[in-house]
Structures are given as structure tokens and as C-alpha cells.
Amino acid sequence: MHIGNLRTALYAYLLAKKDGGTFILRIEDTDQNRYVEGATDVIYDTLRACGLNWDEGPDIGGDYGPYIQSERMGLYKDYAKKLVEIGKAYYCFCTKSRMETLHEDQKANGETPHYDRHCRDLSAEEVQKLLSSGAEYVIRQKIPTDGETSFNDIIYGEIKTPNKDLDDQILIKADGMPTYNFANVVDDHLMGITHIVRGNEYLSSTPKYNLLYEAFDWEIPVYIHVEHIMRDSTHKLSKRDGDAYFGDFVKKGFYIPAIINYIALLGWAPKGEREIFTLSELIKEFDVSGISKSPAIFDEVKMKAINAEWLRALSHDEFKTVIIPYIKETVKREDIDFDLLADCLQPRAELLTDIPEKVDFIDSVPEYKNDLYISKKMKTTPESSLDALKMLLPLLENTDDFSFDSIHAKIMEKITEAGVKNGVILFPLRTALSGKAMTPGGGTELAAILGKTETIKRIKDGIAHIEAEVTI
RNA sequence: GGCCCGUUGGUCAAGCGGCUAAGACGCCACCCUUUCACGGUGGAAUCAUGGGUUCGAUUCCCGUACGGGUCACCA
Numbered sequence: 001m002h003i004g005n006l007r008t009a010l011y012a013y014l015l016a017k018k019d020g021g022t023f024i025l026r027i028e029d030t031d032q033n034r035y036v037e038g039a040t041d042v043i044y045d046t047l048r049a050c051g052l053n054w055d056e057g058p059d060i061g062g063d064y065g066p067y068i069q070s071e072r073m074g075l076y077k078d079y080a081k082k083l084v085e086i087g088k089a090y091y092c093f094c095t096k097s098r099m100e101t102l103h104e105d106q107k108a109n110g111e112t113p114h115y116d117r118h119c120r121d122l123s124a125e126e127v128q129k130l131l132s133s134g135a136e137y138v139i140r141q142k143i144p145t146d147g148e149t150s151f152n153d154i155i156y157g158e159i160k161t162p163n164k165d166l167d168d169q170i171l172i173k174a175d176g177m178p179t180y181n182f183a184n185v186v187d188d189h190l191m192g193i194t195h196i197v198r199g200n201e202y203l204s205s206t207p208k209y210n211l212l213y214e215a216f217d218w219e220i221p222v223y224i225h226v227e228h229i230m231r232d233s234t235h236k237l238s239k240r241d242g243d244a245y246f247g248d249f250v251k252k253g254f255y256i257p258a259i260i261n262y263i264a265l266l267g268w269a270p271k272g273e274r275e276i277f278t279l280s281e282l283i284k285e286f287d288v289s290g291i292s293k294s295p296a297i298f299d300e301v302k303m304k305a306i307n308a309e310w311l312r313a314l315s316h317d318e319f320k321t322v323i324i325p326y327i328k329e330t331v332k333r334e335d336i337d338f339d340l341l342a343d344c345l346q347p348r349a350e351l352l353t354d355i356p357e358k359v360d361f362i363d364s365v366p367e368y369k370n371d372l373y374i375s376k377k378m379k380t381t382p383e384s385s386l387d388a389l390k391m392l393l394p395l396l397e398n399t400d401d402f403s404f405d406s407i408h409a410k411i412m413e414k415i416t417e418a419g420v421k422n423g424v425i426l427f428p429l430r431t432a433l434s435g436k437a438m439t440p441g442g443g444t445e446l447a448a449i450l451g452k453t454e455t456i457k458r459i460k461d462g463i464a465h466i467e468a469e470v471t472i
Numbered sequence: 473g474g475c476c477c478g479u480u481g482g483u484c485a486a487g488c489g490g491c492u493a494a495g496a497c498g499c500c501a502c503c504c505u506u507u508c509a510c511g512g513u514g515g516a517a518u519c520a521u522g523g524g525u526u527c528g529a530u531u532c533c534c535g536u537a538c539g540g541g542u543c544a545c546c547a
Contacts, residue, residue: 204475425506442505
């Protein structure tokens with residue numbers, strides 16, 4: 001599911017839930033040429049994964065079903081015929097090829113392509129004759145030739161359009177299926193839709209919908225058109241970017257509630273200064289007055305920051321549950337302190353996919369050079385590190401309680417005794433235990449995570465490692 | 473091209489006639505520190521443009537520029 005569509009769905013959901021309304025899922029599949037196997041499952045799965053649960057829909061039913069338009073087929077044509085009867089629509093027998101040449105000619109003359117209303121004034125007899133001859137037809141909306149139609153949008157206010165700029169759009173296609181433009185109006189009325197949240201590409205066709213509502217004498221819903229999400233100032237976030245889909249972001253290691261949180265903020269601003277919200281907090285906070293009129297550029301860097309904040313805000317248990325699968329990608333051993341590891345990882349994880357690399361030293365120490373023991377800041381060298389490790393070894397060998405607090409206390413005591421900077425001792429320990437320049441925790445944390453046996457082994461290995469190179 | 477919509481730091485944005493023009497991300501510096509982070513403090517950086525209206529315009533009106541949308545038997 002495209003991230004823009006998801007955001008629109010999110011706003012619709014938030015609006016419905018905020019006002020105690022009903023969130024309905026309707027599948028609009030009136031174009032059989034565009035049928036894609038499994039597409040509806042993606043919709044179901046995505047909305048569910050995000051927690052946007054619908055109150056009525058194809059799979060769960062409701063009082064206004066069916067909720068799949070292709071299953072409501074016959075109904076639209078009846079309504080279209082009703083429109084024909086009251087003179088608001090008409091049968092059109094123009095072929096597709098006539099329309100093509102017509103549009104080409106119009107373009108050649110510098111006109112915008114539109115229907116020339118060729119069949120608009122056919123007599124009832126002519127229509128009847130053609131109909132009984134089995135001629136293919138569509139039903140078109142009969143737009144008034146003069147005057148103007150206006151509609152009100154919550155975000156943009158009143159928008160007026162001269163009727164002469166409106167085309168006699170097709171309501172029922174030659175295959176008997178309704179167009180979106182028609183099915184949408186009929187179903188929204190029949191399903192009791194009160195608020196329409198949609199992308200603002202529909203802004204220019206909304207006057208035609210209003211004409212339809214008026215013709216049927218139906219109540220016009222509240223319109224809320226939202227701007228697009230952009231890749232940059234001139235391009236919409238689109239399929240071409242390869243990263244515009246919800247599923248892509250999940251794969252990249254974004255945490256779903258954080259994705260929802262971020263996209264809610266793209267084009268909408270909460271009242272206060274807080275910006276981290278759960279779905280239910282968003283429901284409370286949401287207000288259409290905060291929706292922006294201008295497009296928003298998608299910023300993955302900002303989304304990452306939101307993601308990191310989300311991860312940090314999780315409880316220990318929640319965080320641990322979320323990251324265990326990622327840890328398991330590179331860590332097979334079980335005899336480590338996963339709780340402490342999780343605590344160390346929590347302030348350092350931006351994306352969930354950062355985690356496997358961060359813990360890849362736990363199963364075994366990677367190859368490294370003695371240079372790794374050199375730190376200008378910590379004032380360490382391989383030689384000083386050798387001394388530090390040799391000092392630490394007996395100390396830890398004589399330590400049975402290998403909890404972080406215990407080790408930490410013992411080591412700090414020793415450091416104070418020795419009268420050196422913490423880093424001089426702890427930096428080498430961290431290096432020997434990890435073989436890495438950056439680790440999710442310092443020497444004492446790593447020791448506690450790895451446990452006594454592994455820590456002792458790695459300190460000995462570290463000593464050997466330094467000695468081997470130093471003597472050469 | 474016609475019609476419609478929009479334009480506050482690099483990005484998301486608050487603002488709704490009078491403010492030193494919030495906040496967040498990013499960036500820079502410093503502090504904290506057992507690496508890297510987290511956290512803390514500070515900093516640089518914005519009202520597209522020209523006319524009005526007004527005692528006073530980021531805010532209201534008009535034009536211009538720029539950007540977006542739309543003009544299907546697609547949604």
C-alpha cells in the first residue's frame with residue numbers, strides 16, 4: 001500500500017474515531033481491467049498491521065453490504081436510469097473510436113478534450129430504437145450548460161466552478177460497470193457516509209459529484225481534501241522511487257506505530273508541541289483544522305528520528321520482544337544476558353535493522369588489529385591495554401557474581417585504587433570483549449552480557465592478541 | 473494551454489493585523505561520558521515577489537513568479 005493512501009486512510013480513521021463515527025472499508029473495483037491478484041489482501045493486511053480496524057467491510061460485513069463494488073453491480077445502473085428519467089443523465093451511443101478521433105481533433109485545434117454532447121439531445125424514440133437494436137451505450141451525466149456549481153471543503157473553503165467547464169462525464173460504462181465518479185456517490189449515500197477524506201486530485205471533479213447529489217436530492221457529505229505527499233518539491237512520492245510503500249519501510253526496520261506516527265504528522269500538525277503519539281493518542285489529538293493546504297515532502301531522516309524516539313519510549317519488555325528476532329539474526333548463543341543487552345540497545349537503535357550488526361560480536365570476536373586498542377581520547381595504547389587486561393583478569397576470575405552492578409563496583413574500586421582514568425582500563429576491556437570500535441555498551445556492560453566464562457576467555461584471548469603483535 | 477489549489481528556515485511546521493516569527497528533525501559547538509549512542513546547553517538558518525488596504529502587514533485584497541492538481545468508458 002502506498003504511503004499516501006495509507007495516510008488518507010489514517011486521517012479518515014482518526015476523524016471517524018474521534019467523533020464516535022464508523023470507519024468503513026469499501027473496495028472500489030469497478031475497473032476490471034486493473035484487477036490485481038492479492039491486492040485486496042495487501043489492503044486488509046496493511047490496515048490491520050497499522051491498527052486501523054474497520055467497523056464494517058467486505059470480510060466482516062455490516063448493515064450496508066456488500067462492501068465490494070463489483071458485487072453491487074446492478075444497483076448503479078438502476079440509479080443511473082433514474083437520473084435519465086428525470087433528465088439529469090442520458091444514453092450515449094458514441095463509440096470509443098469516435099471519442100478518440102474527437103479528442104484528437106480537439107487537441108489539434110488547441111481545445112481541451114471533452115465530449116461534444118453528440119447524443120445529449122437524442123429523442124426518446126431514437127434512444128429506444130438504438131437500445132432495442134442492441135447498440136452498445138454508456139450513460140452520461142447531463143451537466144447544466146450555464147450557471148456555476150460550488151462546493152465546500154473543510155480545508156479549502158468554498159470552491160466555485162462554472163458549469164461550462166464541466167464535462168458530461170460517463171456514469172455507466174459500456175460494460176455496465178459504473179465509473180468511480182458515479183459508484184462513489186451512490187455508495188457514499190447508500191452507506192451513510194458523512195465525511196469524505198481523499199486526495200485532492202478529486203478537487204476538480206467534486207462539483208460534478210455535488211450535481212449528482214443534488215439531482216438525487218441526497219445530502220451532500222463533508223469534504224476534506226488532503227494534499228499529496230511529495231518526494232521533493234516537484235515530484236509526488238511514487239512507485240518509481242521504490243520506497244513509497246508501507247511494506248518497504250517495515251522491511252527497512254521501521255516500527256509500525258512509528259510509521260503511523262510520522263505520516264500522521266506529514267500534512268497535519270497537532271495543537272501542542274508534542275509529536276510522539278500512539279494511535280489512540282492521535283485519535284484524541286486529531287483535528288481537521290491542523291491539516292495543511294500545501295504538499296509535504298517526505299523526509300525519511302525525520303521518520304528515522306521519530307522511529308528512534310518510539311523505540312526508546314517502549315517499555316523494557318516491549319522493546320525486548322520487538323528486537324529479539326533481530327538479535328537472533330546474528331546471535332545464536334543463548335547463554336547471555338538478553339535483558340541487559342536490550343537495555344544497552346534501546347538508546348542506540350534507530351532502525352530495527354541496525355540491531356543485527358550491533359550485536360554481531362556476541363557469538364565470536366571478529367578479526368581486528370591491535371590498533372583498535374589505541375585511543376587518543378582514552379589515552380590507551382596496546383601496551384597500556386595489555387597491562388589493563390592483565391590487571392582485570394585475576395580480578396574477574398575471582399568474581400562470582402557477574403551481574404553488572406557487581407562487576408562495575410569491583411572494577412571501579414580497582415581503578416580508583418590504581419589511580420588511573422576509567423577509560424584506560426575500560427576501553428581495552430571493551431575492545432577485547434568485542435573486537436569492535438563501536439559497541440552497544442562499555443566494557444562492564446559487555447562483560448555482564450557475555451557472562452563470566454566468555455569474558456575470561458576473551459580477556460585471555462585479548463592478552464594473547466596484543467602480545468602476539470607486540471612481540472613481533 | 474483552460475480551470476482549480478498552494479507558497480513561513482534544508483525538511484515537517486506553529487502563527488490567524490502589532491510577537492525578539494514557536495517547536496521538532498537535520499547541521500555546528502560545548503557539557504556529560506567506559507567506545508558509540510542517550511541526555512543537557514547554546515548557535516547558524518525562514519515569511520517567493522511587486523503593488524495596494526491599514527497607524528501597522530507573515531497574516532487581508534490584486535497582480536507576477538514558481539510549484540502542484542485536473543481536463544479517461546482510471547480510481
